Structures are given as C-alpha cells and as structure tokens.
Amino acid sequence: MTDTALAIAADVRARRRRAVDVVEEHLARIVERERDIHAFNLVTAPRAREEAAEIDRRVAAGDDPGPLAGVPVALKDNLCTRGVPTTCSSRILAGWRPPYDATVVARLRAAGAVTIGKSNLDEFAMGSSTENSAFGPTLNPHDITRVAGGSSGGSAAAVAAGFAPIALGSDTGGSIRLPAAFCGVVGVKPTYGTVSRYGLVAFASSLDQVGPLATTVADAAIVLEVIGGHDPRDSTSIPVGLGPITPTLRDGVRGLRIGIIEELREGIDGDVLARVDAAADALEAAGAVLDVVSVPSVHYGLTAYYLIAPAEASSNLARYDGVRYGLRVERPDTTAMMAATRSAGFGPEVKRRIMLGTYALSAGYYDAYYGKALKVRRLIASAFDAAYERFDLLLSPTAPTTAFELGARSANPLAMYLTDVCTIPTNLAGHPAMSVPFGSGADGLPVGVQLLAPTLGEATMFRAAAVLEEAR
Amino acid sequence: MPAVSDSISRDDVAHVARLARLELTPDELETYTGQLASVLAHFHDIDALDLAAVAPMTQPYPLVNVLRDDEPGPTLDRDEVLAEAPSVEAGRFAVPPILGEEP
Numbered sequence: 001m002t003d004t005a006l007a008i009a010a011d012v013r014a015r016r017r018r019a020v021d022v023v024e025e026h027l028a029r030i031v032e033r034e035r036d037i038h039a040f041n042l043v044t045a046p047r048a049r050e051e052a053a054e055i056d057r058r059v060a061a062g063d064d065p066g067p068l069a070g071v072p073v074a075l076k077d078n079l080c081t082r083g084v085p086t087t088c089s090s091r092i093l094a095g096w097r098p099p100y101d102a103t104v105v106a107r108l109r110a111a112g113a114v115t116i117g118k119s120n121l122d123e124f125a126m127g128s129s130t131e132n133s134a135f136g137p138t139l140n141p142h143d144i145t146r147v148a149g150g151s152s153g154g155s156a157a158a159v160a161a162g163f164a165p166i167a168l169g170s171d172t173g174g175s176i177r178l179p180a181a182f183c184g185v186v187g188v189k190p191t192y193g194t195v196s197r198y199g200l201v202a203f204a205s206s207l208d209q210v211g212p213l214a215t216t217v218a219d220a221a222i223v224l225e226v227i228g229g230h231d232p233r234d235s236t237s238i239p240v241g242l243g244p245i246t247p248t249l250r251d252g253v254r255g256l257r258i259g260i261i262e263e264l265r266e267g268i269d270g271d272v273l274a275r276v277d278a279a280a281d282a283l284e285a286a287g288a289v290l291d292v293v294s295v296p297s298v299h300y301g302l303t304a305y306y307l308i309a310p311a312e313a314s315s316n317l318a319r320y321d322g323v324r325y326g327l328r329v330e331r332p333d334t335t336a337m338m339a340a341t342r343s344a345g346f347g348p349e350v351k352r353r354i355m356l357g358t359y360a361l362s363a364g365y366y367d368a369y370y371g372k373a374l375k376v377r378r379l380i381a382s383a384f385d386a387a388y389e390r391f392d393l394l395l396s397p398t399a400p401t402t403a404f405e406l407g408a409r410s411a412n413p414l415a416m417y418l419t420d421v422c423t424i425p426t427n428l429a430g431h432p433a434m435s436v437p438f439g440s441g442a443d444g445l446p447v448g449v450q451l452l453a454p455t456l457g458e459a460t461m462f463r464a465a466a467v468l469e470e471a472r
Numbered sequence: 473m474p475a476v477s478d479s480i481s482r483d484d485v486a487h488v489a490r491l492a493r494l495e496l497t498p499d500e501l502e503t504y505t506g507q508l509a510s511v512l513a514h515f516h517d518i519d520a521l522d523l524a525a526v527a528p529m530t531q532p533y534p535l536v537n538v539l540r541d542d543e544p545g546p547t548l549d550r551d552e553v554l555a556e557a558p559s560v561e562a563g564r565f566a567v568p569p570i571l572g573e574e575p
Binding site for chain 1 (some may be wrong): 485488489492495507508515517521529533556559
C-alpha cells in the first residue's frame with residue numbers, strides 16, 4: 001500500500017521526506033509492474049524528477065509549495081499538458097503537444113503536485129473498459145485477466161497499483177466511478193460546472209466533468225478542493241463554486257436521510273447487491289435513516305445518454321480534420337484529406353458513436369431521437385429532484401458486476417453500454433456522485449458502492465463516504 | 473415522426489458516414505449497420521413514454537451568455553500552435569485545394 005497524498009504532503013512540507021525520494025519510490029513501482037498493467041501512455045519521469053527537485057528547493061528556502069507538496073499525480077491523457085504529448089489514446093492525436101495546460105493541471109501544480117505520467121483511457125473517453133485505447137488496454141491490478149474499467153482505466157489502475165496516490169479522470173457517463181469501482185479506489189464525479197473543463201478534450205460538453213481518483217476519501221476531498229472553483233475560461237463554470245469538504249469530513253451521518261434507489265437493484269449481480277446492503281447497514285449503524293426510494297425514469301437514462309452523448313461527440317469531434325493539429329493523411333483535395341484522415345485516425349468505437357450521433361441529429365430523425373432524448377433527460381432530472389425532497393443522499397451500486405474479463409463485452413457494443421446503467425443518470429442530471437470501495441464480490445474482486453447527492457451536495461456526500469471507508 | 477424503434481439501413485449508415493467524413497469499407501458498412509441497428513432497437517424503450525408536456529433539457533443549468541470585458545489579454549503563442557499543424561504556409565494553416573470538389 002502506498003502512502004496517502006495527505007501523508008506525503010505533510011512529510012514533504014515538514015522536511016521529513018524529500019519530494020525527489022517520493023517520486024523515485026513511485027517510479028520504482030512503475031518499473032516493477034507497469035509492463036503488466038499498462039496504466040500509462042507516457043511516464044514523464046525526467047519532468048517529475050525536475051518538478052520534485054523544485055518542490056524540495058522551495059521547502060528548503062522556507063516556502064510552502066501547497067497542500068499537495070511533492071505528491072505524484074497521474075493525469076488522464078485527455079487533459080492538456082503544455083509541451084507534453086496528449087493523445088486521448090487516439091491515433092488521430094498521437095504525438096500532439098498542446099500549447100496550453102488544462103486549468104485543473106495548472107491548479108494541481110500550483111498546489112505542489114508532481115505530474116508522473118499521462119494515463120490510458122478508452123479513445124476520447126468512449127468506453128467502459130479502457131479496451132478501446134488505440135495503444136492497448138489497461139489491465140486490472142487486482143487481476144490482470146480483467147479489465148480496469150473505463151474510460152479512466154489508466155488513472156484508476158495507476159492509483160490501485162501504487163504508481164501515484166492520486167489521479168485525475170473525466171466522467172461523462174461514469175468514466176471515473178466505474179474504473180474506481182473495478183480497481184477498488186475512490187472516484188468522484190463532481191457537480192457539473194464546479195470543476196473547470198478548460199483543457200479537457202471535449203467528448204460530450206453538457207455531461208463531461210473532471211474529478212479525482214484516490215486511495216482514501218480524504219485524499220479525494222483535498223484534490224477536489226484544489227481543482228474545483230470558478231474558472232473564467234470555462235463558460236459553464238458556475239460562479240458560486242464548490243464549498244469546502246475537508247472541514248466536515250468526519251462529521252458523520254447521524255440524522256441524514258439516505259435512499260436506496262429501487263430501480264438500480266434490477267439486473268445487478270447478487271454479490272454486488274449484498275455489498276450495497278452492507279453499506280446501507282453501515283450507514284444506518286452510524287445513525288443515518290435508510291429507506292428504499294423509487295426514481296422511476298432512471299432506467300431510461302441509458303437510451304437518453306447514448307443519444308445525447310454521441311450527438312454532442314459527433315459535433316465535438318468534427319474538429320479532427322487534419323488541418324490544425326494531429327494526424328493528416330494527404331489527398332489531392334481537402335474533403336478527401338479530411339475523410340482519409342478521420343478514417344485512419346479514429347478507432348471503431350469512436351466511429352460508431354460519431355455515426356450514431358450524426359444519425360440522431362440528421363434531418364428527419366432529430367425530433368425522434370435527439371429531441372426525445374432531451375425530454376427524457378428532463379424526466380430523469382425531475383425524478384431525482386423529487387427524491388431529494390425526501391432524502392439527503394441516494395445509494396446504489398456503481399456497476400452491475402465486478403471487473404469483467406478482457407474481451408468479454410468487446411463484440412457487443414450494447415452489452416458494453418449496459419455497464420454504465422447505474423452511473424449515467426447522475427451525468428444527465430448534472431449532480432455529483434462518487435464510488436467508494438466496499439469489500440469484494442464472490443470472485444474476490446473489488447465492489448464499489450455509489451453515493452449520489454443533489455447539486456453542490458459534495459460535502460454531505462463525502463461525510464457518508466468517510467463513514468463507509470471506516471466501516472469497510 | 474418516425475418511432476425510435478425504426479431500424480437503420482445500410483444506405484442510412486453510408487449516408488451518415490459521408491456526412492461525418494468517414495470512409496467505410498463494405499465489411500465495415502455491414503458490421504456497423506448491424507451494431508447500430510441493435511443499439512437503436514434498445515432505444516425503443518423510450519417510445520412508451522408520454523413526453524408531450526416535457527420541456528427538453530440541453531444541459532444541467534439554464535444557459536446564460538457569458539461575456540468578458542473587451543480588453544486584450546494573453547493568447548496562445550502563434551509559433552507554438554503552428555508547430556503542431558500538419559502543414560503551414562506563411563504563418564497560416566495550409567490545406568490542399570478546396571475548389572472543384574463536390575459540395
């Protein structure tokens with residue numbers, strides 16, 4: 001087990017440990033296991049050593065580098081890093097070096113964190129297993145015959161394997177929470193608009209949100225506090241920002257009303273449900289009031305999501321045209337060049353979603369598909385609103401199963417999409433949710449339980465997560 | 473208005489691929505048609521919902537136009553941006569001919 005981010009930062013700030021030694025310890029673990037796991041597209045070892053040395057110089061000079069001083073962090077490879085390749089695990093962006101840093105990357109650095117590498121993902125974050133990476137899948141550190149989950153599989157695996165105590169992912173339909181559950185780590189999808197999307201390569205702009213993965217609830221809280229808050233460079237960033245989480249983290253759940261979502265018990269493996277029930281018992285024992293709640297339209301989330309997200313993606317991914325960055329396949333005229341470039345550069349799942357989205361938006365089908373999906377999105381958000389009139393938090397599984405075997409769902413896109421059934425509704429509503437590891441399934445692999453909260457309910461959600469962490 | 477359950481044909485997929493600037497081999501066209509049809513068949517579930525009185529929701533918060541003060545600020549470095557382009561001419565992105573092609 002690796003040290004927590006908070007322990008590392010406390011030691012580095014107090015000069016009990018040097019940041020350069022912390023980096024070497026983590027690089028040594030990477031050397032040992034990365035060949036088997038493939039968490040990273042790129043390990044930025046020389047840069048990490050330089051950044052750590054700079055942290056040590058500042059501490060020696062009496063400066064405080066910040067709350068994440070000397071803490072190694074893995075960044076999902078769809079977060080822009082100036083001068084450092086950012087691929088989105090796609091051939092179409094292979095080798096691209098962004099001319100700017102994502103806001104979340106700049107904020108982590110300003111808090112003293114040290115970037116150790118760019119982690120693998122499903123191409124453009126489209127997938128639930130990280131098998132859709134153009135550079136090969138990430139394997140689950142608990143069992144390398146299983147997937148790590150996706151799309152932030154590299155970030156989750158990096159944290160689970162001790163390559164970095166913390167990582168950033170992005171969550172459009174569950175892409176932080178699902179791999180967190182499969183790899184046995186904490187993963188948080190914050191309220192839409194609380195974390196800047198500036199420099200996050202866009203997939204589905206009304207759903208995408210950056211968030212932390214960590215081994216502990218407290219580490220996830222500090223990372224979220226560092227990266228959150230209004231950003232004038234993101235016009236969907238909400239001005240009120242994210243309130244503090246850490247000060248109330250240990251306040252417990254006495255008197256909180258927590259609803260177990262009835263509809264997200266259907267189609268879930270029995271051993272996973274048993275862990276959800278155990279989590280409910282633990283919360284009840286800590287003084288929360290538990291009840292079952294119906295969120296009637298939640299099951300329609302899958303359909304709404306797989307129309308809305310591809311529709312937005314088909315528009316967002318129009319920018320990969322071989323003109324300004326990335327791959328170009330030369331042809332005598334521009335239209336042919338664009339088609340040749342996109343056909344060679346995108347993998348099968350990305351093509352599938354672009355076509356699905358283009359179809360849903362095309363003349364004659366717009367109202368039947370995209371228009372209807374937007375209405376279903378409203379129904380789901382309203383159903384959550386009704387539930388939150390009676391409950392402070394909701395509880396469900398994060399995923400219907402534990403980590404599945406490599407290749408098990410690759411041939412059937414719909415089977416892969418169904419993996420996201422518990423996580424998608426949150427993104428449609430724009431609410432926060434997090435996955436907390438809570439024991440293991442019949443196969444011995446980690447099970448995550450999902451806590452859901454209303455808009456800006458992060459502080460309350462983290463209190464319940466801290467109780468589960470103590471009880472597991 | 474067509475129901476969500478209406479299936480997708482090979483011609484539909486070929487048309488959509490053309491709109492999205494994707495070239496498909498005959499094998500790919502066959503595979504994608506089958507896969508997209510099976511995904512669309514699942515979407516049949518929302519046909520049963522009465523959505524007549526429901527307002528569409530395009531994003532989690534009401535859209536508000538966000539404008540900043542009209543004052544010059546730092547921008548991306550031109551050379552750094554152009555260094556990443558596949559082809560550059562006279563300080564600009566260069567593309568193959570665009571005239572004389574199909575619209």
